């Protein structure tokens with residue numbers, strides 16, 4: 001039952017942060033078809049957008065999908081409706097991060113990797129996974 | 132002739148070979164790279180949240196500083212290039228944000244600085260480069276890996292066709308090597324996921340390299356230090372995960388050009404490539 005009570009507020013915030021119109025997406029699934037990381041996502045990009053359209057707050061905030069988005073923009077380049085999907089993925093992450101959830105856990109990063117990795121890998125991850 | 136130059140953080144640390152070989156290339160064609168004085172980090176990945184103006188501060192300050200020196204700035208790192216170009220585009224579209232930031236930062240940036248990638252410079256000055264080529268690389272079958280940031284979003288970056296780009300291949304032909312097309316040249320290497328979801332980055336980089344090899348590539352080139360890391364440094368792990376995988380050398384585009392221009396080996400920084408490039412370079416008599 002809960003699920004049917006759409007959260008309009010969440011939908012509005014996503015639209016604001018991303019500057020996208022959720023009704024533009026007609027759910028063709030092309031974004032998911034070309035997403036190199038869809039196989040790692042529990043919920044693929046078009047379904048994440050469907051949760052947004054329907055205002056399914058719980059489902060949306062539970063999915064791990066947006067955390068596997070590398071902002072590669074392949075889907076943005078191919079969406080027949082001109083939806084900037086990575087902006088929507090960023091909006092979900094932003095909502096979490098601003099609530100201090102999903103922050104990158106630096107001590108968890110492999111030490112050897114930290115020494116070996118180029119600065120821009122770390123700075124990119126820190127800027128994507130902090131607020 | 133001088134060109135204003137913004138190297139970005141990684142070119143001073145893990146991507147020194149990109150910096151030194153690029154200097155060698157410009158030196159060989161008689162152009163001095165004049166490094167922007169007192170530059171700082173661009174902040175990397177452009178923010179996709181429209182209500183986040185903080186992330187535009189670093190790019191704006193870099194662009195404003197560059198503009199005081201010259202109307203054009205050369206940026207070789209794909210991430211810096213993408214971030215500065217997208218910020219520039221956005222500040223032009225959204226003058227209100229530009230005014231607010233200018234006011235707070237006490238800058239007077241007008242949005243007109245041109246951000247130029249070396250591959251664009253070489254495209255526009257092809258004859259200059261061609262005339263200085265000393266060594267033929269014709270047997271080297273090069274897979275030009277564009278990745279994401281040089282190509283997308285097309286409207287803002289305007290670098291090349293986002294699905295079927297050719298600027299890199301033309302560059303490789305002009306230095307005398309043989310470009311080999313492979314479909315995944317425009318797909319993602321995994322980018323910063325290497326930090327948070329290393330398996331995802333490993334698998335996507337692996338797929339790219341397999342795709343390149345399957346099409347006959349024997350050396351991959353890139354302009355992005357992060358792609359470079361994922362494609363080169365992760366190969367050891369790829370071999371563990373996929374025992375039939377054969378390692379393949381990865382180069383910065385500037386290392387290949389510097390080779391063709393006959394630059395001194397010490398400027399190429401080849402010793403820093405994780406997958407040894409020496410076997411193939413010796414095999415084709417290039418060292």
Ligand code: SF4
Pocket residue numbers: 024025026027028029030031032046049078079080081082083085
């Ligand atoms: S490609 Fe565009 S229209 Fe199709 S499902 Fe994805 S976002 Fe919606």
Ligand code: SF4
Pocket residue numbers: 031034035036037038045068069070071072073074075076085086089
């Ligand atoms: S931008 Fe994100 S959602 Fe879109 S294809 Fe790339 S990884 Fe997938």
